[in-house]
Each structure stands twice: as structure tokens, then as C-alpha cells.
Amino acid sequence: MTGRPAATGMAAADPAGLADRLARLGDTTRDLARAAFEDTVRIGVTGLSRAGKTVFLTSLVHNLIHGGRLAALSAAAEGRLIAAMLRPQPDPAMPRFDYEAHLAALAGDPPAWPDSTRRSSQLRLSLSYRPGNFLVRQFRGQAVLNLDLVDYPGEWLFDLALLGQSYADWSAEVLADCRRPPRARLAADWVALVDATNAGAAADDATMRQAAAAYTAYLTAARDAGTGLSRLGPGRFVSPGELAGSPMLAFAPLALPTGGRARRGSLWAAMQDRYDLYRDRVVRPFFRDHFARIDRQIVLVDVLTALNHGQAAVADLGAGLNRLLKAFRPGRNSLLSALTGRRVETVVFAATKADHLPADQHDRLADLLRRLLFERINQAAFQGAAVSTLALAALRATRQTRARLDGAMVECLTGHTLADGREVVAWPGEIPARPQDIPADGGTLVDIRAFRPPPGAPGDARGMAHLRLDHALDRLIGDRLA
Amino acid sequence: MTGPTPKPRPPKPGPRVLAPDDPAIVAAPPPREDAAVAETPTADGHRFAKGQTRSGLRLGALALIAAGSLILAGLAVDTVWTIEAMIARAPLIGWPMAGLAALLLAALAGLAAREVAALARLDRLTGLQATARSAVATPAADTAEATLAGLERLYAGRADLAWALGRYRERREDAVDPLDRLALFEAEVLVPLDRRAVDAVAKSAGTTAVFTTLSPFVAVDMVVTGWRNLRLVREIAVLYGGRPGLAGAVAVIRRIVVSIALTGGLEASDGVIGQTLGGGLAGRVSARLGQGVVNGLLTARIGLGAITSVRPMPFVRARPARLADMGRAIAERLSLRLSAAERTGDR
Ligand SMILES: Nc1nc2c(ncn2[C@@H]2O[C@H](COP(=O)(O)OP(=O)(O)OP(=O)(O)O)[C@@H](O)[C@H]2O)c(=O)[nH]1
Numbered sequence A: 001m002t003g004r005p006a007a008t009g010m011a012a013a014d015p016a017g018l019a020d021r022l023a024r025l026g027d028t029t030r031d032l033a034r035a036a037f038e039d040t041v042r043i044g045v046t047g048l049s050r051a052g053k054t055v056f057l058t059s060l061v062h063n064l065i066h067g068g069r070l071a072a073l074s075a076a077a078e079g080r081l082i083a084a085m086l087r088p089q090p091d092p093a094m095p096r097f098d099y100e101a102h103l104a105a106l107a108g109d110p111p112a113w114p115d116s117t118r119r120s121s122q123l124r125l126s127l128s129y130r131p132g133n134f135l136v137r138q139f140r141g142q143a144v145l146n147l148d149l150v151d152y153p154g155e156w157l158f159d160l161a162l163l164g165q166s167y168a169d170w171s172a173e174v175l176a177d178c179r180r181p182p183r184a185r186l187a188a189d190w191v192a193l194v195d196a197t198n199a200g201a202a203a204d205d206a207t208m209r210q211a212a213a214a215y216t217a218y219l220t221a222a223r224d225a226g227t228g229l230s231r232l233g234p235g236r237f238v239s240p241g242e243l244a245g246s247p248m249l250a251f252a253p254l255a256l257p258t259g260g261r262a263r264r265g266s267l268w269a270a271m272q273d274r275y276d277l278y279r280d281r282v283v284r285p286f287f288r289d290h291f292a293r294i295d296r297q298i299v300l301v302d303v304l305t306a307l308n309h310g311q312a313a314v315a316d317l318g319a320g321l322n323r324l325l326k327a328f329r330p331g332r333n334s335l336l337s338a339l340t341g342r343r344v345e346t347v348v349f350a351a352t353k354a355d356h357l358p359a360d361q362h363d364r365l366a367d368l369l370r371r372l373l374f375e376r377i378n379q380a381a382f383q384g385a386a387v388s389t390l391a392l393a394a395l396r397a398t399r400q401t402r403a404r405l406d407g408a409m410v411e412c413l414t415g416h417t418l419a420d421g422r423e424v425v426a427w428p429g430e431i432p433a434r435p436q437d438i439p440a441d442g443g444t445l446v447d448i449r450a451f452r453p454p455p456g457a458p459g460d461a462r463g464m465a466h467l468r469l470d471h472a473l474d475r476l477i478g479d480r481l482a
Numbered sequence B: 001m002t003g004p005t006p007k008p009r010p011p012k013p014g015p016r017v018l019a020p021d022d023p024a025i026v027a028a029p030p031p032r033e034d035a036a037v038a039e040t041p042t043a044d045g046h047r048f049a050k051g052q053t054r055s056g057l058r059l060g061a062l063a064l065i066a067a068g069s070l071i072l073a074g075l076a077v078d079t080v081w082t083i084e085a086m087i088a089r090a091p092l093i094g095w096p097m098a099g100l101a102a103l104l105l106a107a108l109a110g111l112a113a114r115e116v117a118a119l120a121r122l123d124r125l126t127g128l129q130a131t132a133r134s135a136v137a138t139p140a141a142d143t144a145e146a147t148l149a150g151l152e153r154l155y156a157g158r159a160d161l162a163w164a165l166g167r168y169r170e171r172r173e174d175a176v177d178p179l180d181r182l183a184l185f186e187a188e189v190l191v192p193l194d195r196r197a198v199d200a201v202a203k204s205a206g207t208t209a210v211f212t213t214l215s216p217f218v219a220v221d222m223v224v225t226g227w228r229n230l231r232l233v234r235e236i237a238v239l240y241g242g243r244p245g246l247a248g249a250v251a252v253i254r255r256i257v258v259s260i261a262l263t264g265g266l267e268a269s270d271g272v273i274g275q276t277l278g279g280g281l282a283g284r285v286s287a288r289l290g291q292g293v294v295n296g297l298l299t300a301r302i303g304l305g306a307i308t309s310v311r312p313m314p315f316v317r318a319r320p321a322r323l324a325d326m327g328r329a330i331a332e333r334l335s336l337r338l339s340a341a342e343r344t345g346d347r
């Protein structure tokens, strides 16, 4: 490798990248000092909207605090995990992850899933453990590992795809998508407006706001129409957080001539400025604050819901994730990492909500995820990161039952429906083994029932029931508890 | 399109929702009690192991057996004649003698039967081991379930394991993967047994080491050590549910000795000896002390070997105890006893 490898990736292209790098260097020094007393791991929980981040974090905290269902986490299985405690987070300016409120929702009558997340929040969970290594134990009989966790609206994550895209590229991609099914139907009004707009005309604020409003209307419609599409950005358009009404959000894609350049004072130039502003002032800081410094990453993917919507939704999910995950730099860390920026050493790709599927199909589910994200998984492994794939359920809402249907013995799921809490036994069908076997409209093959959280979920003193959350934890932090 | 050549799996039915009392629903399957487990003693792995040890019986053994049988036959013939003669000459003495001989025969037969039964029980354990080994090596739902059902049955009547088994049953639904299920059983039921077994080994090894160091007669401590090892192996087998008789214990020891020989004898423990004697003790190394440590380590090795050989399931996630751990236990016992001896000797 040369002196300055493509380490900072796309951030190297502009001056903001330098600031990022300096911030990271500062962090590294501080970390080194702290490591003498306590170890800290930043875990990047990565997932699009409704992927299951909030439930995952809630269950992770609950399970580490209670510790009774972590058989696959080696430190817990060996009885070395002493206790876990929520402690003050490192950044007091940020809201705290409202663990208690999410727990209360799950424990409510009727039990309810936590609301969709509207803003980012942070949490620090400190684990106290006995090192398993005999030598280490001579120095520190009891050690502390801090887990720094962040929750945020999944829509925002999708913006990471913008980090590597220019306004013109982005416009072209969005428009091309919107002229094709399944988006064409939803985006018809907005596309008509774009076609009627002259990108070279003089910029004026009213036109820009109108374009943004029409584009936002399409995004919201697409989200609420239950199409299962995931590439719906920019994220702040659908979930503005504190940016609601800000002029920074007053832009939209335009139909641009290929190879042309924006003339000064034109609508195109104005839109492009806003886009760059959005990318540099909103997306980049979000990335820098939450993701640029993570050590470990878990990518939560709701494959099942996409499957339920059919081929197009699955393809959309795969394309979106493959694009946005490029913002991360997986790989092994070396001494030089302090200068070049830390890499993400461990990446776990997880298909969430696996409790909607009987266990004998979980291998298939994980395999489907592997095929969907093959590019990224392969690249991460090539760079030397520890990569793994699994199917998990952060909170298990079903039990398994057997039934004989049409002469075939199948594993079914017993749970309470989300709609009315009725107890049902559901046979979700068999998910296809290969992406090309996914039917266009999904529903004829798979009917993934949405279930309520199980009654009395958090009441259990052993921790919330889950599927393979302990495996995910072992892969994420198992070595740091060694 | 795909031809009809590979018979396709019948397609699964389409998605469906049933009421909880739908007759199509099959009650949760009880832990399988089918033949899979009962048949396992003949599983390949086991037969192979048996053949290995039996192949040692060659001409020398044949000669020994023949000689022994001859002597026994001679004794038997002699006894029968003596009794016959006695009955003819003095029936009052002859008949009670015949009765005693019959009693002796019956007792011998009883002993033999008990040994055979014990060997069969040990066999069952070994068979279960074979199933478990394949279940751990290639985790599949059916072999895992068969192994677990067999294990549950093996420990069903054990009062000391009732609580652990209860915990396991309470938790088994947590795990859906075959390997996780096996690991759960290990963690809840076998790990406590492992701990007890390792304690027994450490105690026995320590005692052997101390005894060898302090005893003045080499021949005596050899015999005592041998006997102690035999007892240790028996104790461990009983702990894991094997209940072996004398022959069983000897068979287990033989298996262990073979495996020790295969893995390079005691050389591997040389490092451990140094480690064991490190620190203050090093200065006082004497030939006897060295011998004590070697004997202690041998006992530890045999004990650990016994654990591997009678534990009904290979180690899945739990950490097997290592000789080095035992070395520490031996050193502790030795230094404790020696400093005590020293203090009394000084005064
Ligand atoms: N059965 C089941 N459902 C789950 C599980 N995790 C998430 N869900 C469902 O998925 C929905 C979304 O989960 P969240 O954790 O809120 O998703 P999120 O990634 O935080 O979504 P945003 O906050 O909108 O970005 C929940 O409301 C549940 O209905 C799970 O482990 N089991």
C-alpha cells in the first residue's frame, strides 16, 4: 500500500474529510488513555427503516443485564460475566436511548412494539467481567467493557448512499427508478412536474419548494403504500427530525442533460448547492458522529418483509444496502489505523425477525441474505474483517408447533396477531432458496404474519426471549470479553 | 425447463393460518423414545474402538489363557474328585463340602453376571457417546434429539441431577439450533458433573503425589497408586452414569493408557512438572519429590482420560480441564503437606 491508502475513501475527496480524520485521531488518543482502565467498543447498529434496530437494542440491553439467555456468548456461558449496568453516556448533549420507555411499551397491556424512531439517541452499557485469560487476570481480576450504542431513524441511514454521489448522478438514478414500475405509479405526479421544469431556468425559491414538496409527497406515499421499497431518500424528507421546514430540505432531483454543466444562477445550480449542503451539513456529520468511529458493526436487514412484497422489493433492498454500506470501511486494524482511521473489524449481517419463520428455514433465510449482500460481504472479508451472517429475532414472539397440512408435516408458529391479539397457528409457507425464485408478488408463497410482542415479554428474570441474539453478541464482542 | 430426472421434493403447502384448536395441529412431539438410541451401542465408532483394544490379544495371551484354564480345570477336577471321595467315605463331611462348593459356584456366577451387566451399562454409555459425537460433528436436528433423549433417560433416575435436569427442561425451548440444544444440556447438566469429576481427580492426584513422596517403600506406593487409580476411574464412571464393575474400570484404564501412549506418553507433561515445582519448591527437589509429582501427574492424566472416555458427550462449548490445571492442584497439596512435615521435623 502507498503512504496514504484510499483509507478515508470518499471523504478524502473534500476538505471536510481532513476534519473527520483529525477528530478520529483525537478519539484514538483518548481511547488509548482510557483503555488502561476501561475498554470501550462502539457498536454500529445499522439498519434501514423498520429493520428492527430499536427492538434489537432494547433486547440486547435487557439480555445483557439479566444474563439468563446468553448461552452462546462465551463469557456468559463460562460464568465470567459479572454484571451489566446502564451508565452515563459519553456525549451528554445527545438524548439518551429511552430504554425504559421501550421496555414499558413491550410490557404494556396489550403489549406493543416501540414507536418508530424520530431522532437519534445514545446509550452506554457497561459490562463487568472476569477475564478468561489467566495472564490478564493477574493484572485485572475484574475488567470493564463499555458498549456505546446509538439508535436513530432508519431513513437517515439511507442517506449514506449520497456520500459517494454527485447531484447529477443522484438525479439521474432517482428519475430512472421513478419512470419504471413499481415506482412509476407512485411517482407519476412528481415525474410530470419534473418533466415540466426547465433545469436551466433561473432559480427561484417557490419553484424549489414546490419541487421538494412534490418529491416528498411521492416518498411519503411510497413509504405508506406498503410497497416494501427501501430506497426512499433523502431520509430527512420522510423523517426530518429537527430539520422540519429547513430550507436545506428544499431541493429535489431534476431532469438534467447528460454531460452538461450547471450554469450560474440556474435552478440546476441552486438545487446542486442545496444537495451539497445537505450532504455536507446533514449526512456527513451524522456519519462522522455515529459511524466513522465504530469498531464493530451489525447490519440488520428485514429480508422477510421485503420477501413478502415480492421480487422488486427484495431487489430494491439489496441495491440500497449494497450502495450505502460502501460508506463503511471494514478491515483489520493496525498500529497505523490511528492515522488512517479505524476500520470496522467485525461485521455481522443479520436477517431480523426470524421468529416469523420456523427454525428449519433459518438457514435459508441467512443464505438469502448472504446472496443479497454478496458484494459487501465479500469485500469486507477480503479486507480482513471478521464477517458472519445469521438469522435472528431480537424478541421472539412465537413458539413452534407442528401441523399436518395437505399430508405434509410442517413446523408452524404460534403467536398473537398484531391486529387483534388473537392466538393463531401460522404456517408461513416455504421461503425460496434463491433470489430468482422469489415470485413477483411474494404473497402467494410467503405470508409473514406480524405478531404482537409475547405477553409478559420483559417480565422474565432471565432476559427477553430471543433467537440467536447471543450468537450475534458473541461474534460482536465475544473476543473483547476474553 | 428442469427435466423429471431428480425426483423433486413434494412442494410444501401454501401459507395458511389456523385456529389454535385446529385438528391439523400435532401435539408437541414428546422426546423421541425410538430405537435410534437403543441400537447405538453397535454404532461403528464403538466397534472400532473395541477392535483396537482386542487386537492386542496375540499368541502370548493365548498361551496365558490356555495355562490359566488348565490350572483352573485341574483345580475343578481335583475338587470334584475330593468331594466325591469324601461323600463316599464320610458323607457327613462330604455333603456339606458339596454344598459349599455349590455356593461358591453360585457366588462366582453372580459376580460374573454383575460384571457383565456393568459392562453392558458402560457399553450403553459408549454407544450414547458415539451418537453424541456424530451429533456434535454434523449437527442435525434428528441426531441431536436422539442424543438428548438418550442423555435424559440416562440421568432420569438420578436424584443429584434432578435440579439440573429441571433447569435444562425449562430452557430447552430457548435454543432452536441442534448444536445450541446440545450445548445447553452440557452447560446445565454435564458441566456440574465435570466440576465434580475434576475435583475428584485433583484430590486423588494430590494424595498420590504426597503419598509417593513420603512413603519409604517404592513397591508399596506402586501398588497403592495403582489401586487408587482404579478407584478414581470407577468413581468417575459412576459419576457420569457408567457404574462399571472391575472389568469395566480396567477396560477404561486400558483405553486411557493406549491413548496416553498414542499421544506421546508422559513427555508432554515434562513442562508441567517444571511448572508444578516452580517457585520455592524448586530448591528442595529430591528424587522422591520428583517421583511424587510424576505419579501425581500420572493419576491426573488417567483421571482426565477417564473423563474424556466416559463423558457421554464430547465437549461442545465447555472447556475441558487440562493437565496444567491439575499441576497447580498437585503443587498446592504437596507444598501444604511438605511444609507441614518440615515444621514438625524442625522441632
Ligand atoms: N416478531 C418480531 N418482530 C420484530 C422484531 N424486531 C422488530 N420487529 C418488528 O419490526 C418493527 C420495527 O422494529 P423497530 O425496532 O422499531 O425498527 P427500527 O429499525 O428501529 O425502525 P425505525 O426506528 O423506523 O428506523 C417492530 O415494530 C416489530 O413489529 C423481532 O425480533 N421479532
Ligand SMILES: [Mg+2]
Residues within 6 Å of the ligand: A053, A054, A055, A115, A116, A117, A151, A152, A153, A154
Ligand atoms: Mg427505531
